[in-house]
Every structure is written in structure tokens, then in C-alpha cells.
Amino acid sequence: MAATIAGVFNPELQNLIKESKVLLVGAGGIGCEVLKNLVLTGFSELEVIDLDTIEVSNLNRQFLFNKESVGKAKSHVAKTSVLKFNPNVNIMSHFGDIMDTKYGVAFFNKFKLVINALDNKKARSHVNRMCLSCQIPLIESGTMGYNGQVEFIKKGVSMCYECNPRSEPRTYPMCTIRNTPKEPIHCIIWAKFLFNQLFGETDEDVSMDEDGKIGSEKLSARNWAIQNNYDPKKLFKKVFFDDIKVLLNLEHLYAEKNIKPVLLDESLLDQEHTKYSDVLDSEMLTLEQNISMFWDCVTPIKEKWERSANKCLVWDKDDDMMMNFVVSCSNLRSAIFNIPFKTHFDIKSMAGNIIPAIATANAMIAGQIVIHALRILRGKFEKCQNVFLRSMPNHKGGVLVKDKCIQPPNPKCNVCSSKGEIVFVTDMHNFTVRQLEELVLKKKLNMVAPDVTMLDRVIISSDETDGVDMYDMTLSEAGMTNGCSFDAEDDHQNFRVKIIAYDKEKSGEEDLDFEILNNINDLRTANEQNNKTKPDENDEDDDDDDEDDCVIEQAASPAGSTVCDNNGGAVNYVMVDEEEIGHDEVTEEIGNEEEDTEKISNEEVDAEEISNEEKLAIKRKADEAIEDINDAKKSRVD
Numbered sequence: 001m002a003a004t005i006a007g008v009f010n011p012e013l014q015n016l017i018k019e020s021k022v023l024l025v026g027a028g029g030i031g032c033e034v035l036k037n038l039v040l041t042g043f044s045e046l047e048v049i050d051l052d053t054i055e056v057s058n059l060n061r062q063f064l065f066n067k068e069s070v071g072k073a074k075s076h077v078a079k080t081s082v083l084k085f086n087p088n089v090n091i092m093s094h095f096g097d098i099m100d101t102k103y104g105v106a107f108f109n110k111f112k113l114v115i116n117a118l119d120n121k122k123a124r125s126h127v128n129r130m131c132l133s134c135q136i137p138l139i140e141s142g143t144m145g146y147n148g149q150v151e152f153i154k155k156g157v158s159m160c161y162e163c164n165p166r167s168e169p170r171t172y173p174m175c176t177i178r179n180t181p182k183e184p185i186h187c188i189i190w191a192k193f194l195f196n197q198l199f200g201e202t203d204e205d206v207s208m209d210e211d212g213k214i215g216s217e218k219l220s221a222r223n224w225a226i227q228n229n230y231d232p233k234k235l236f237k238k239v240f241f242d243d244i245k246v247l248l249n250l251e252h253l254y255a256e257k258n259i260k261p262v263l264l265d266e267s268l269l270d271q272e273h274t275k276y277s278d279v280l281d282s283e284m285l286t287l288e289q290n291i292s293m294f295w296d297c298v299t300p301i302k303e304k305w306e307r308s309a310n311k312c313l314v315w316d317k318d319d320d321m322m323m324n325f326v327v328s329c330s331n332l333r334s335a336i337f338n339i340p341f342k343t344h345f346d347i348k349s350m351a352g353n354i355i356p357a358i359a360t361a362n363a364m365i366a367g368q369i370v371i372h373a374l375r376i377l378r379g380k381f382e383k384c385q386n387v388f389l390r391s392m393p394n395h396k397g398g399v400l401v402k403d404k405c406i407q408p409p410n411p412k413c414n415v416c417s418s419k420g421e422i423v424f425v426t427d428m429h430n431f432t433v434r435q436l437e438e439l440v441l442k443k444k445l446n447m448v449a450p451d452v453t454m455l456d457r458v459i460i461s462s463d464e465t466d467g468v469d470m471y472d473m474t475l476s477e478a479g480m481t482n483g484c485s486f487d488a489e490d491d492h493q494n495f496r497v498k499i500i501a502y503d504k505e506k507s508g509e510e511d512l513d514f515e516i517l518n519n520i521n522d523l524r525t526a527n528e529q530n531n532k533t534k535p536d537e538n539d540e541d542d543d544d545d546d547e548d549d550c551v552i553e554q555a556a557s558p559a560g561s562t563v564c565d566n567n568g569g570a571v572n573y574v575m576v577d578e579e580e581i582g583h584d585e586v587t588e589e590i591g592n593e594e595e596d597t598e599k600i601s602n603e604e605v606d607a608e609e610i611s612n613e614e615k616l617a618i619k620r621k622a623d624e625a626i627e628d629i630n631d632a633k634k635s636r637v638d
């Protein structure tokens with residue numbers, strides 16, 4: 001362990017590494033790498049928490065787990081694996097949800113540092129609030145394909161996780177993809193998964209056996225297809241009839257859900273070939289046309305697969321047959337689960353946005369996390385600038401860039417500034433107290449157990465024994481009037497905010513419509529601007545404001561959907577759209593010469609001096625660096 005070897009770190013840091021208690025939240029892709037790095041660095045007082053168990057699809061990049069670990073708690077197995085590197089480390093593993101009230105202030109206060117290796121905004125926001133409340137430094141991280149970032153968060157020193165609005169990430173749990181799809185995207189992800197099972201790198205079959213377990217002795221889908229010579233009609237029967245019958249036997253899956261597969265009509269197994277070549281990509285195929293498309297594409301893909309090196313195809317949206325496979329399979333699955341079909345055009349754009357999760361990106365981000373951790377232990381907060389991992393090398397050939405300086409807290413932030421006041425605009429005669437709790441306080445403001453009081457009157461209570469039940473009332477029935485203010489707080493998160501509510505007429509079809517603003521002037525300004533803009537003066541800037549463009553879709557990986565990445569690493573699918581760009585600070589590339597692993601033992605090294613004659617060149621480089629960071633931030637992961 002590095003910290004036990006004299007001379008690697010100075011003695012003071014050596015001790016800090018050994019003695020500082022660190023909490024790692026999440027033992028998935030990044031978390032496993034971080035835990036391994038922490039232990040190898042010499043950290044000896046660790047706690048790790050994860051709420052999940054290990055899936056087969058995690059094994060390609062979560063190297064602390066193996067086949068025998070499937071079904072076991074991630075945190076416990078991660079602990080057992082790293083103890084093999086160093087049995088003298090004190091690790092406590094928790095199999096639980098970090099948002100659970102048992103992990104309150106007393107729990108967080110034990111730690112010198114918290115590291116987030118999570119995959120969802122809600123848990124990230126929650127840990128952000130806990131760390132702000134306990135004044136504990138937090139390292140926040142994320143990856144998306146080849147991109148990623150590490151952010152340093154400390155109350156009063158840096159931006160917090162919620163200083164800038166983040167787009168809503170959507171996650172797709174594995175069981176949804178496998179058993180209970182509700183949206184076309186679930187079926188599209190599943191179709192890509194099926195492609196990989198049949199033709200991709202994986203020979204792992206993770207579909208369920210009759211007991212609803214991952215079958216190890218069962219014939220894999222790949223082997224089944226080989227034995228049946230990839231006969232399109234037999235494959236069609238197996239995937240869209242026989243497998244669905246197996247699913248239907250698993251009553252418990254559908255007992256409480258308003259969703260159940262319905263078997264297609266058996267007569268479709270023998271239908272005549274239905275012509276689809278004249279259907280435009282923007283037009284919808286019929287069920288029969290989708291079936292014919294499936295039958296037609298399997299054999300050409302199989303022939304390509306046979307010719308391929310190592311018998312491994314990588315799905316490519318620009319390959320017509322591969323695209324037809326995903327179009328037909330996703331629509332056929334949609335038919336079974338009563339989900340609307342999508343056109344070839346739509347499916348291409350959705351499937352093309354599913355990008356792989358890459359082990360090497362996780363490893364690089366985990367390395368940066370530990371370097372930040374060392375800086376934090378030394379109190380060198382000013383050196384913990386946000387770091388971005390780019391998908392393309394920049395002009396210097398580097399893929400890691402960092403902000404020039406720490407981003408200061410946003411004084412308007414509801415979470416970390418003292419302001420703590422927001423404006424909430426809705427149709428108070430229709431919006432209910434339940435919607436206030438679910439959509440505004442929990443979903444939008446990320447509270448876990450909110451309480452609402454207005455003039456000492458309790459409207460919402462997190463304590464059921466209080467007997468407050470106004471959920472079905474509209475806000476106006478609950479006594480709220482235009483311009484009234486009320487307090488919303490979450491004791492557990494030590495987070496409170498004053499909400500000033502304004503009434504507005506129902507604006508459209510959508511009766512759940514509401515807005516959250518920093519102050520009422522924002523609404524006035526927006527309204528004035530809207531009024532000024534004539535419809536036909538719709539300039540490009542207006543289009544850029546469309547929030548939907550900024551949504552990041554992060555998919556739970558379709559089980560076992562492995563393909564090869566360029567680095568030879570195994571990857572899983574994640575879906576990404578464009579992300580909004582944050583601030584525009586000049587950034588620096590992180591090169592070996594700039595990294596401070598050496599500086600850590602040699603203590604301070606001043607920033608580079610810039611000579612006069614270099615100024616012009618530096619300005620040019622700064623411009624290039626701005627471009628770099630803007631590129632990197634475009635792919636920032638929430």
C-alpha cells in the first residue's frame with residue numbers, strides 16, 4: 001500500500017491517509033475502482049454503502065465482482081474483494097439506501113471526506129445536502145461513455161451539486177428492460193441487447209429461466225441460435241412467443257403492476273411475407289411488416305457475423321440490416337407489451353444515442369477522485385478544480401482537462417446559499433397538496449421526507465402519527481392564496497426553503513403544470529419576452545432554450561449487452577442526449593507534468609510563471625482550452 005512505503009508521501013499525509021475516515025457512496029462502475037484505489041493508496045478507515053445486488057451485466061467493468069457474486073450485495077462483496085489486497089484495512093460495508101434516515105447527520109459526521117459514485121440525481125442531491133449540512137468535503141463523480149467528471153464540493157468554498165440546475169437524468173432499471181417495459185425506449189434497449197446476445201461479443205445469457213433466476217445451465221440464446229442455424233422463423237417463435245410464455249408464468253412480476261405481456265396471435269407465425277420496402281423511414285410499419293423485416297434481416301446479419309473476426313459484430317446504426325433488426329425487434333416487443341410503435345427514423349435516433357459505459361473511463365475518473373482526496377486531506381481545496389474527461393484528445397493530445405479555478409458557490413442557490421427562498425407558480429385551484437409533495441418537494445426539490453407549514457399550520461407532515469391528511473385538497477382549499485408564503489423543510493437533510501406561491505390560470509392541457517423560479521421577476525421577464533416574440537420571429541436562440549434538448553438519458557445496461565470498446569475493454573450501454581453547458585472558465589489540460597503526485601511529497605510548487613514573449617501563444621492556447629472545456633462540459637454527466 002503506497003502510504004505504508006516510506007517516501008511516497010510525506011509523513012504528515014501518510015498519517016492522514018491511514019487515519020482519515022472516508023465514506024464511499026455507491027459500489028458500481030466508479031465505486032469499485034475507487035475502493036480498490038483507496039485501499040491500494042493506504043486508506044485504512046473506510047465505509048462503503050450501496051443499495052443494490054450484483055447483476056451479471058455489472059461483471060464486465062466492476063472488477064471486484066465475479067460470477068459467484070451475482071445476486072449478492074455489492075457493498076459486502078466489494079469489501080471482501082479489496083480485503084484480499086490488504087486484510088488490515090478497516091472497512092464497514094452497508095447494504096442500504098444512503099437516503100434512509102438511519103444514515104443521518106450523526107452517521108455523516110464521522111467522516112473526513114465523502115465520495116459519491118452514484119448513478120442518480122436524487123441520491124446525489126441528498127448526499128450533497130448532508131455534506132453541506134455537516135460541512136464535510138464531498139467529491140462528486142460521473143461517467144457517460146468516454147466522458148466523465150470529478151467535482152469538488154465544500155460549503156462556502158465551491159459550487160454545490162445543486163448550484164446550477166441539472167437536467168433530469170432518467171434511469172432504466174434492468175428489470176424494466178427485461179420484464180416490464182413501459183416505453184418504446186425500453187424495447188429499443190432490449191432489442192440492442194438481443195442483438196448482442198446473438199451476434200455481439202457476449203456469450204453470456206442473462207435472460208431468465210423458468211424460476212425467474214439467471215440461468216447458468218440453461219442453453220444460452222447464442223447457443224440456441226447456433227443449434228438452430230439462426231433460422232429466422234424459429235428465432236422469431238422463440239423470442240416473441242416461447243420466451244413470453246415463460247415470462248407470463250412469473251406471476252409475481254406482474255401481480256402489482258398495471259402491465260402484462262400479451263401473446264401475439266399464433267397465426268402470425270405462418271403469415272405471408274408482407275412488403276415493407278416502400279414504407280418511408282418516417283412512416284410507421286405495421287405488425288406484419290415488422291415481422292417480415294425481422295425474418296429478412298436475421299440471415300444477412302448471421303452471414304456477416306460468420307465472416308467477422310472472432311465472430312463478433314458491433315451494432316452499427318448505419319448498417320441497414322442491423323438497424324432493421326433493432327427496428328423490428330423493438331416494435332415486436334412493443335406489440336407484446338402494448339406500447340406504441342416507433343418509426344425507423346425515431347428508433348435510429350434513439351438507438352444511436354445509446355452509448356457504451358466504459359471501464360477505462362471509470363478507471364480514469366476513479367484515479368482523479370483519489371488525487372482529489374489527497375488534496376483534500378492536505379487542505380489544498382484550491383487545487384481541487386473540477387476535472388473533465390473528454391471523449392476526444394485535445395490539441396495537446398490530452399483527454400483530461402480541469403477548470404482554471406474552483407467554481408464559487410452560486411449566491412442564488414436554494415441549497416447552499418443563505419437565501420433559501422424560491423417562487424412557485426401554479427394553478428392553485430387545481431394543483432393538489434399531494435402534487436406539491438410528490439412533484440415539487442420530492443421530485444423537483446429532491447427532499448426525502450418534507451414537512452410544510454404555513455403560519456404555524458401544518459399542511460404536510462413527514463410524521464404519519466401527526467394525522468395530517470390534506471393530500472387530496474387543492475392548494476387553495478388548503479388555505480393557500482396568491483402571494484402566500486410557506487416553509488418547506490426536510491429535517492433529515494437539514495434543508496429548508498421558504499416558498500412564495502403565486503396563482504396562475506391553467507395554461508394548457510397539462511393540469512400538473514408548475515414553475516419554480518428564483519424570484520417572481522424571472523416569471524415577469526420570461527412573460528415579457530414571450531409576449532415580445534412574434535411566432536414568425538422564432539430565431540435560433542429560442543430553439544436553444546428547449547429544455548428537452550438537454551435531457552441525459554442514462555440507461556440501466558441491458559443485461560450482458562457487451563461489445564468491444566476501442567481500448568479492448570468490455571462495455572455496457574448507457575444512453576445520452578445533449579447536455580447543457582455550464583460556466584465558461586478557461587481550463588487547463590491535465591498532463592503528467594502538471595499532476596501533483598510528486599508535488600504531494602515535495603510540498604508546494606508555485607503556478608507557472610508566464611514570460612512576456614509567451615503571452616500571444618498562451619492566449620491562443622487559452623482559446624483552444626476554452627473550446628476543450630466547452631466540449632467536455634457538453635458531455636457533463638449528471
Ligand SMILES: Nc1ncnc2c1ncn2[C@@H]1O[C@H](COP(=O)(O)OP(=O)(O)OP(=O)(O)O)[C@@H](O)[C@H]1O
Binds near residue numbers: 025049052074119557
Ligand atoms: N440511494 C442509493 N444508495 C446507495 N447506493 C446507491 C443509491 N443509488 C444508487 N446507488 C448505487 O450506485 C451505483 C452506481 O453505479 P453504476 O453507475 O455503475 O450503476 P450500476 O447499477 O452498477 O450499473 P448499470 O446501471 O450500468 O447496470 C450502483 O451500484 C447503485 O446501486
Ligand SMILES: [Zn+2]
Binds near residue numbers: 162409413414
Ligand atoms: Zn449550491
